[in-house]
Amino acid sequence: MSLDFSQICRQHVDIISPERTNQELLSAWKRGDQNAAAQVFRRYQARLLALVRSRLSKKLARRVDAEDILLSAYRSFFVGVQAGSCTPNASDELWPLLTTIVLRKLARQARYHKAECRSFELERQDESRLLESLISQAPTTEHAAILTDEIELLLSHLDATAREVLVRTLQGQDVPSIGNELNLHERTVRRALELIRQLIPSSANDSFDWAKISLRTKQRSPISRTPKVTVQGTLNYGDYLLKRLVGAGAFSKVYCAKKRASNETVAIKYLRKDCLQDPRAAEALVREYQILRQLNHPGILPVHGWGTTPGGSLFLVTDFIEGSNLATWKSTIRPSLNQILVAVKEVAAAVVAAHSKGIIHGDLKPANVLIGVEGRITLCDFGLSRHVTDREDVPRGGTAGFLAPEQISDAFGPVTELTDVYGMGALLYALLTGRPPMTGRDFPEILANVLSPKLPEVPLPGSDSLSSELNSFTLRCLYK
Structure with a gap:
């Protein structure tokens, strides 16, 4: 069913009574009532627009129109409603789902313009944390590192088709778009999404989205404070910005990162999620630092130091080898x-x-x-x-x-x-x-x-x- 968003934005009358629930409004829209969609749009329009504008720096705002992001997000939302993948939560609230879609769109725009203009991320100190601070429930870089294990575990239970559907879903694509790209019927895409939902514990919301999964991860797997490590770290976690995952082993994962003050490229090593609550793993990371700092040889990786994230996880910083x-x-x-x-x-x-x-x-x-x-x-x-x-x-x-x-x-x-x-x-x-x-x-x-x-x-x-x-x-x- 088509939806004219420019028409919705111009509507000022004939709006369905606000006493109707979101579920009732969406059901009415699916039966052909455009005014129902307009009511849903207006319920969240102002707050969502304010959210987008609050996340746009002056430089990014010159390239990206906040209203365009909002309309694109609503377009994806209503496509999801039609496909049955976007529904209100148990309290009939759409705000968590809509903010996730909107901020996903914003994050994609930010990544696009960062790739197009490399100096963009240096514009101001807090600009580089755009993806971390999109919403209060979004994963920090620390939890994003942990969440990678969750995604890998989920991917290991899926066939090739379901994996591709999952990857594109996390990128913010809707069911029709995924079907077109993978040459699949929409029913096949929806079946794959249903399989993915079944693999996610029931504590997660029915809507499959990154923010909710990351929130579930944080609640289910609290980061250990590793009480056996009594020595003090040498580095401040806030001085670094994670860029991308570059390697993984049985106990740890390594990310390319930037030192904020000098823009120096470094490597940051984190313990894997299943090792966070093992004090021996934390002690091994500190021991690795203590050993590396004794070695000064051109064929051995130089170490910068180690520290503790705000959540209590340990990290090790070394030179980055391209x-x-x-x-x-x-x-x-x-x-x-x-x-x-x-x-x-x-x-x-x-x-x-x-x-x-x-x-x-x-x-x-x-x-x-x-x-x-x-x-x-x-x-x-x-x-x-x-x-x-x-x-x-x-x-x-x-x-x-x-x-x-x-x-x-x-x-x-x-x-x-x-x-x-x-x-x-x-x-x-x-x-x-x-x-x-x-x-x-x-x-x-x-x-x-x-x-x-x-x-x-x-x-x-x-x-x-x-x-x-x-x-x-x-x-x-x-x-x-």
Whole structure:
């Protein structure tokens, strides 16, 4: 059903009685009553327009018309009503839903103009927090980092079609638009949205939107204050602005960020959501800072400091390396044997520098080595590192296929510098073959193979002297 918004804006009479509920008005509009839509529009028009204008800086307001954003949001809302995906909440209130749609439209405009005019975000100090402060229930950067885990978990339960529908829904698209882009019938899109709603706990509102999911996340998973960390952080969280997610591991996620005062690009490491309430994880992050600050080597990632977010979560700030890691480098660039050996030699130099300070890295693998756009090699992720004098209760961990036997079982002895020799062999093996030295059908089988007398297959084919010598060297590193 079409809706003439310019006509609604001009209407001043023949408005349905305000005693009618929102649900009744929307039902009347679906039966063809344009005045019902006008009543819904006028109930929230002034407040929504004031909200949009309050979020527009002078510079952005010169590019974006607040009324255009409002009309576009209402257009999407009524399309959603027609599709059955936008309804009042249990108290017949539309304000949370409408503010979410309006601010989503505003955020998209802000992103568009930021991309078009890079200097826009430097206009004023609080301008850079536009997306964080859109509404009181919207996620802060801290909760946005946590929320990424929620979205990833939801995506893992969806097929390819439902994932695409979810992504486009979070981008603010309506059912007809999604159907057109994916060449799907609208009924198929609605069925996918219904599946998504079923996967969201019933405490969330029926309308699928980012603000409500983030609110549910905050209520269901409060951030731990990590009481065992008693030392004081060295950095102020408010001094940084998150830009984008650049990497993720089993325990943490890394974001590219800007330091507000200097506009310096840095990397900020957060613990993953499921680690926030584990004091050992928080202690490991602080220990990583304490270890990194002892290391001053061109092949080791420099650390700036650590701190605590307003919600109590810990973060670590390091240099940001523009480029990729050796795992991506191996799979996309397909480096030559000589390039691989040069990279491994540089990693070995960084490991030797750490050992000279009595520090064991303990998690050597291609994903933990960065390669900059200029080819510079940098060893990072000391989250599982330790001093040679540390007690044995220091947490252990790593990626199963790259673990040395002593990292799994004390029967193979303590973790020492020799553990990193195994790690260097595993790193070299992976760069030569594209896979870790130990594999299996599942996690228990991989661990069993690590602990068994089984040795990895020879990494390089051929019988020439170079292949033979390199195979011998690699397998010697991987002796158990």
